[in-house]
Amino acid sequence: MEKMKLVLVGNGMAGVRTLEELRKIAPDMYDITVFGAEPHPNYNRILLSPVLAGEMTIQDIILNDLDWYKDNGIALHTGKKITKIDRKARKVIADDGTEAEYDRLLLATGSNPFILPVPGKDLPGVISYRDIADTDAMIEAAKAHKHAVVIGAGLLGLEAANGLILRGMSVTVVHLGEWIMERQLDKTAANMMQKALEAKGMQFRLSASTTELVQGESGRVCALKLKSGETLPADLVVMAAGIRPNTTLAESAGLHCNRGIVVNDTLQTYDPRVYAVGECANHRGTAYGLVAPLFEQAKVAANHLAMYGIGRYQGSVTSTKLKVTGIDVFSAGDFSGGEGTEDIVLSDPGAGVYKRVVIKDDKIVGAVAYGDTADGSWYFQMLKDGQNIADIRDHLLFGKSHLGDAGHKGQNQAASLPDTAEICGCNGVCKGTIVKAIKENGLFTLDDVRKHTKASSSCGSCTGLVEQIIASTVGGAYTPADSNNKAVCGCTEHSHGEVRKAIREQHLIDIPSVQHAMGWKTPNGCSSCRPALNYYLISTWPHEAKDDPQSRFINERAHANIQKDGTYSVVPRMLGGLTTPDELRAIADAADKFKVPTVKVTGGQRIDLLGVKKDDLPKIWADLSKAGMVSGHAYGKSIRTVKTCVGAEHCRFGTQRSMDMGVKLEKMLFGMWSPHKVKLAVSGCPRNCAEAGIKDVGVIGVDSGYELYVAGNGGIKTEVAEFFCKVKTDEEVMEYSGAFLQLYREEGFYLERTVHYVQRVGLEYVKSKIVENATLRRELYERLLYALQDYTDPWLERSELADKGTLRAAYEDFSA
Amino acid sequence: MSDLKKICALTEIPQLGSRVVKTEKHGDIAIFRTSDDEVFAVHDKCPHKQGPLSQGIVHGKQVTCPLHSWKINLDTGEAQAPDVGCTKSFAARLENGEVYLSI
Numbered sequence: 057m058e059k060m061k062l063v064l065v066g067n068g069m070a071g072v073r074t075l076e077e078l079r080k081i082a083p084d085m086y087d088i089t090v091f092g093a094e095p096h097p098n099y100n101r102i103l104l105s106p107v108l109a110g111e112m113t114i115q116d117i118i119l120n121d122l123d124w125y126k127d128n129g130i131a132l133h134t135g136k137k138i139t140k141i142d143r144k145a146r147k148v149i150a151d152d153g154t155e156a157e158y159d160r161l162l163l164a165t166g167s168n169p170f171i172l173p174v175p176g177k178d179l180p181g182v183i184s185y186r187d188i189a190d191t192d193a194m195i196e197a198a199k200a201h202k203h204a205v206v207i208g209a210g211l212l213g214l215e216a217a218n219g220l221i222l223r224g225m226s227v228t229v230v231h232l233g234e235w236i237m238e239r240q241l242d243k244t245a246a247n248m249m250q251k252a253l254e255a256k257g258m259q260f261r262l263s264a265s266t267t268e269l270v271q272g273e274s275g276r277v278c279a280l281k282l283k284s285g286e287t288l289p290a291d292l293v294v295m296a297a298g299i300r301p302n303t304t305l306a307e308s309a310g311l312h313c314n315r316g317i318v319v320n321d322t323l324q325t326y327d328p329r330v331y332a333v334g335e336c337a338n339h340r341g342t343a344y345g346l347v348a349p350l351f352e353q354a355k356v357a358a359n360h361l362a363m364y365g366i367g368r369y370q371g372s373v374t375s376t377k378l379k380v381t382g383i384d385v386f387s388a389g390d391f392s393g394g395e396g397t398e399d400i401v402l403s404d405p406g407a408g409v410y411k412r413v414v415i416k417d418d419k420i421v422g423a424v425a426y427g428d429t430a431d432g433s434w435y436f437q438m439l440k441d442g443q444n445i446a447d448i449r450d451h452l453l454f455g456k457s458h459l460g461d462a463g464h465k466g467q468n469q470a471a472s473l474p475d476t477a478e479i480c481g482c483n484g485v486c487k488g489t490i491v492k493a494i495k496e497n498g499l500f501t502l503d504d505v506r507k508h509t510k511a512s513s514s515c516g517s518c519t520g521l522v523e524q525i526i527a528s529t530v531g532g533a534y535t536p537a538d539s540n541n542k543a544v545c546g547c548t549e550h551s552h553g554e555v556r557k558a559i560r561e562q563h564l565i566d567i568p569s570v571q572h573a574m575g576w577k578t579p580n581g582c583s584s585c586r587p588a589l590n591y592y593l594i595s596t597w598p599h600e601a602k603d604d605p606q607s608r609f610i611n612e613r614a615h616a617n618i619q620k621d622g623t624y625s626v627v628p629r630m631l632g633g634l635t636t637p638d639e640l641r642a643i644a645d646a647a648d649k650f651k652v653p654t655v656k657v658t659g660g661q662r663i664d665l666l667g668v669k670k671d672d673l674p675k676i677w678a679d680l681s682k683a684g685m686v687s688g689h690a691y692g693k694s695i696r697t698v699k700t701c702v703g704a705e706h707c708r709f710g711t712q713r714s715m716d717m718g719v720k721l722e723k724m725l726f727g728m729w730s731p732h733k734v735k736l737a738v739s740g741c742p743r744n745c746a747e748a749g750i751k752d753v754g755v756i757g758v759d760s761g762y763e764l765y766v767a768g769n770g771g772i773k774t775e776v777a778e779f780f781c782k783v784k785t786d787e788e789v790m791e792y793s794g795a796f797l798q799l800y801r802e803e804g805f806y807l808e809r810t811v812h813y814v815q816r817v818g819l820e821y822v823k824s825k826i827v828e829n830a831t832l833r834r835e836l837y838e839r840l841l842y843a844l845q846d847y848t849d850p851w852l853e854r855s856e857l858a859d860k861g862t863l864r865a866a867y868e869d870f871s872a
Numbered sequence: 873m874s875d876l877k878k879i880c881a882l883t884e885i886p887q888l889g890s891r892v893v894k895t896e897k898h899g900d901i902a903i904f905r906t907s908d909d910e911v912f913a914v915h916d917k918c919p920h921k922q923g924p925l926s927q928g929i930v931h932g933k934q935v936t937c938p939l940h941s942w943k944i945n946l947d948t949g950e951a952q953a954p955d956v957g958c959t960k961s962f963a964a965r966l967e968n969g970e971v972y973l974s975i
Contacts, residue, residue, distance in 0.1 A: 508954045580888060580907045583929035583936030583943075606888040610927040610938040618938050622924040865884065869892040869900075872877045872973060 059087045062361065063148055063158040065138045065305065067092025069101060070334025070350040071164030072120055077358030079128060081577070085362060088130045089156045091148070093137040094187055097122050100498065102347060102530060104191050108219030114188060119498040131156075141309035143327060160329055160361060163306055163317060167299040167335040167345070172207065176269025181277040182293045185216045194294065198223035201291030205229075205280045207266055209236035211380060213296035217258050218381040220292070228259040228288050230266055230280070232297070240376050240387045244403065245410050245426040252383055252408070261286070269293055301336045301343045316343040321368040323357040333357050340371050347500060347530075349374060359549075366575040367549045375436040377429055377527050384425075384528075386432030389439050390414065391422030402453040411453050418446040431455040433523060440541075444818050470524035479521050482514035487525060494529045502526065517772045545584035547576050552588065552805035559592050565601040566593065581607075588806035591693065591729060595801050598843035605866075611691035614866070615850045616673055619666065624673060626665040627690035628680050629726075632700045632718030632738075633661030642683030650676050660697030660735065662688055674867050677855035686726075686849040693807070694729045695736075698722040699747065703740030703757065712757025714740035717786055721755075724790055725797070727847030728840075731804035731813070734797060735770075749777050752800075752810040753793045758782075762789050766796055766822070767814035775811045778819055781827045795826045795836035802839075879903060879971045882911070890926040890935070892916055895975055901962055902926035903973060904946050906933060911971050912946035913964040919944075919957025 062078075064071045067090050075088060092098075096118070103117040125132040136150040147157045169184030171177055181201075183193050197204070198220055206217045209231035217227045229236070235246035236253075250260060265283045269290070272278025280290045301316035312318045312326045316338025323331050323339070333353045335345055344350060349372035356369040375388030391414050393399060402411045407427070413435060414422035419442050423435040434455070438445060445452060470479070475488030493499060493508045505522055506513040512522040541551045550558075555574065564570045567589050571581060581589065586607035593601035605613045616624035628643065647655055647665055654666040668676060689695060698721050701707065703714030718738040728734070737748040738755040748754030750770035754777045756763045761784040768777025783792055799822060804813040814822055826833045854863045885891050885905040893901045893913075900916035902925050912933070916926045923939030933946045943952040949961035963974035 578932055580931050582931045582934075583941065586929060586931065606886055606930065609929065614927070618924075618927060620921070620939065622922075622927075862886075865891075866886075866889075869894050870879050870903075871894040872879060872901075872975060 060085065060159040061157055062086035062088045062160045062162065063156050064088065064090045064162045064164060065148060066164035066166055066334070066336070067094065067096075067098055067132070067134065068164055068166050068334065069098065069119070069347065070166075070354055071162060072098040073351055073354035074162060074164070074331075074333055074357045074361075075128075075130065076120075077355050078361055081358065081364070082362035086160070088128075089133070089158075090125070090130055091133045091136050091138050091150060091154075091156070093135070094189070095135040096188055097125065097132070097134070099188070100530070101187070104185070104188070105215035105219060107188075108191050108194055108216065109222045110219075116495065138305060141305060141330075143309055143330070146329070158329070160331065162357065162361075163325070163330060163332040163336060164334045165302040165305055165332075165336040167343075168302045169295055170298040170300050171295055172266055172297060174266055174268055176271060176277060177295075179269055179271055179277040180275060181291060182269060182295065184295045185212055186299075194220060194292065195223065197292040198225050202226055203228075203289040204292040204294065205288050205290040206294045206296055207231075207280075208295065208297035209233070209260070209262075210239065210296060210298070211237065213294070214253065214258075214380055216294045216296055218253070218256070220294075221257050225292070226259075227257075228261060228290075230261045230264050230282065230288070232263070232265055234263055236260070236262070237380070237385075241385060241426070242391055242412060242424050244412070245385065245424050248405060248408065248410055248426050249380070249383060249385065253381065256381070261288070299335065299345065301338065303336060306332065306336070314338060321356075321370060322360040323353055323369060324360070331357050331361070339369065342371065344372065344374070346374050346376065348372065351500065364575075364577065366577075373440050375432065375439075377432050384427060384429040386425040386429035386435075387423065388432070388436045389420070389422035391424045393422075397421065400449065400453055413452055415445065415449070418444050418449075420445060429527075430520065430524065433520075441816070443816075444820060447818070447820060470521045470528065479525070480509075480511040480514070480518050483510040485509050485511040490522065490525050491529050494526060500526070500530055515772045544588060545582055547571075547578040547581050547585050548574060550574050555589070556592055556596070556803075556805075559596050563597075564593070565597050567604055567607060583609075587612075587693075591731065591806050594729060595843070599846075612693070614670065614673065615687055615691065615854065616668070617691040621667075623667045623669055625690070626668050626673070626676055626680075627658065627662050627688035628685040629688040629722075630662055631722045632698055632715050634700075634715060634719065635663075639683055639685060642680060642685065646676050646679045649679065658690070658697075660690075661699050662690065662697060664690070671867055671869065674855050674864055677851040678857045681849070681852050681855050681857055687851040689727075692729065693732050694734065695722070695725040695727075696733050697735055698725075699735070699737040699751070701739045701745035703738075707740060709743060710740035710757070711759045712740050712762060714738040714746065714755075714757055717755060717757070717762075717789060718746075720786060721790060721793060724794065724841075725844070727844055728797070728801070730797065730801050731806050732809045734800075734810070736793070750774060751777060753777075753796060755789055755793070760784070764789065764792055767811040767819070769809055769811045771809075778814070780819075780823070791833065791837045792826060794840045795833045796822065798836040798840035798843075799825055801843075802836075876965070876972050876974050879973050882909065882966060882969050882971055885911070885971065888930040890928075890930065892924075892926045893973060898960075898962070898975055900924070900926070901973065901975070902935075903964060903971065904930055904935060906930065906946075909966065911964040911966050913962040913973055914944065914946060914949045915960040915962075917959055918942055919949075919951055919959050920955070925959070 098120040100117045100119050106112040138148045139151050140149040147155050149155050169186050183190050204220045204225045204227045206213045206229045209229050217229050220227050235243045267283050268281040269277050270279040280288045303313040306317045307313050317332040319332050319337045319339050325332050334350050353369050356367045359367040377386045397414050397416045400413045409427040411425045420439045473487050477487045479487050490509050490511050499505050512519045543549050570589050590604050590607040594603050611617050650672050652665045656664045658664050698718040700714045700718035704710035734752045736753045737746040737751040739746040739748045740757045748756050750768040754765035763782050764780040765777035766780045769775040800810050800813050890902050890904045901913050902916040903913045916924050918937040920942045923937040925935050927938045928935040934943050936943050942955050949959040951957040965972045
């Protein structure tokens, strides 16, 4: 079959990104032709500033070199501007007469600089700042001339001014607004920034409008006149007073335009064969100029071009995290303040730090940060989620401090780290490697960086540092990934929340029906989504959805923990950390019989037998079962352990019988699968020897009853559990803990620990469902007990004591 | 010269699953069954850190190594980019519900 023809007009970041996305999902569907007015292959426009500043060369900022087009069979016409679209004949015509026919046309014509309509605007020496040619013109001008004026103190204008100063010019920035970067900064932050720039030699004229550009004797511009009457010397004038979507071509073809080419949610114009993405497109009234929304558009357009027909672009809430002339600034939402809003402000001009969070009805509606922007993505996330911040407002401005944990020695400023600094302690990736990968492979997102470098792809504790490195390396705007609403994996566009909802509302009970109902792109998912789907199914429809062992990670499939050499570890359950001489003898005998090389006591008060061969597992389990022991689930996203102190049974300080309480809790939770592992602890008095303060559920006995704590974590990042409520009886401990865990089981996203779940939904919300509502609590508790009833020990089912069946075949090999 | 050896019935390998064949000549070989009942065989060692691929999650014509999540193509034994590496693949065939391996 003959391939369809796709023509791309505009060889810039948005258009080529669409081709890259398309190539990933439908590499053979189209014959592709690309027209670019510039004589270059696709380059990273955001990085023109470092080129102007002399920190990078044009070669450094090329994203797709000519070989990329060749290797992908894409016909590239550089230096040819399309001047006409013949929609009837379905072809485009370039200024040199070149024609190309299309079945689908993708417009990515970008934007044009706004040129002030003042006398002298066409003089030599008056330029805008959009492309490589402009950048070259500025570099040339700086060699021969002294005075420059930049019109417009937005991001682009300030970057241009900074670059020109570094190239030896004397620069004045003329700005119409009352303060600089008024779209990204409030007045206080802008003043701090202005001071910092003035210290570099930049001069400003604010609330100033240009009336005329004056021609000098050489014919070149020589001065700029302001409305105030002042005349500024100017051998170079850079217009950076905003951009306008470039719609000339689209309008001439009769496509509906209104401050951009108007597109629908699948990025189609009023002619459904013609798509538009990027700065030229107007989607629901907005033309975006930041790279993250453009890439989202590219993804949706590619999906639609590939005829997947799923995925809609519904607009982006944008935040800007910028590095302007080396200074970090961040802003999001509406930070103008006004009626009904209140400000929380941290201002330390001496240290060059300013943060302001604007709050309305206990929710963040806007935020500005200057100097220290590490928490920008956190504020932005809460803003988008509409999270109630009433209970964290006293420390909101001091940050989430999710950086600088295990292995980072409190370091939280990635920009100041040397290239040799180790960022990812799990995979041994240093900063230089990440920066190199970003530059060489043209990476923009956290996912891309994870794939190419493995950094932050294991435990994730360095994610914040990696995001900072991306932000400072790609330059311009970096929008952090939306962690709550991001797609489950590459197989789908749907988020965890959407998948959970569909499973519940459509009563889906197996993986193929979920994948079918939600339009999965792959035939049977992948190793990321299948375990998540399996968990969602069995937790939503207990006793109804069938567990799929092939969709479980090996540890949960084999009911033992795989080790680096392919052997397994076996941890028998010891309720509450209690054991008996008989159990210990049975463990010792089993360790001898199966030549277990390592026997270790775990952090959760269990005994770990390490180095067991896979085919020995059913045999060792048979021996342990005979002594009355069952699986400890040390391998699962499940209940792990309930750790206890000695308590009132023996301890002279004990106020409650913690061992007994722990045993009861652990018995109740036997066989509980959960989004991630779950650990509990019970201490008999506030001395808290069982370390209940860092558990998913921590119980601390006091004279009058028990205090319950939830959402603690002792792992990747130590999180102290939060006080939940106080109860009197053992039965209440079971009911409240059970209800909390059931809520987490029903609403948590796969691989989300209780601490992250509670941070996402807010502790107040959890309390409202459990502490303040006895009916809901009871129902949750009963649903948990129902889900857990009739759970059979998986070891016994697979041990040699059971009939030989398919369950055991998995442990046996063939020989040939 | 490689021999064609009968290994097992197709039904003895779970769909989207794997079994191990122990051989003297080649060590452990992992034999896979996809969702549409195609069979593949590769050396049971991930090119990364020798993880047992037979224990991974199978999806499409790929398996994800249980140790560090490298994705290995079952047909070619190649790791999915950006990871680089290759494990030896063997010819496997399905005939009348029986699985044969060429070793």
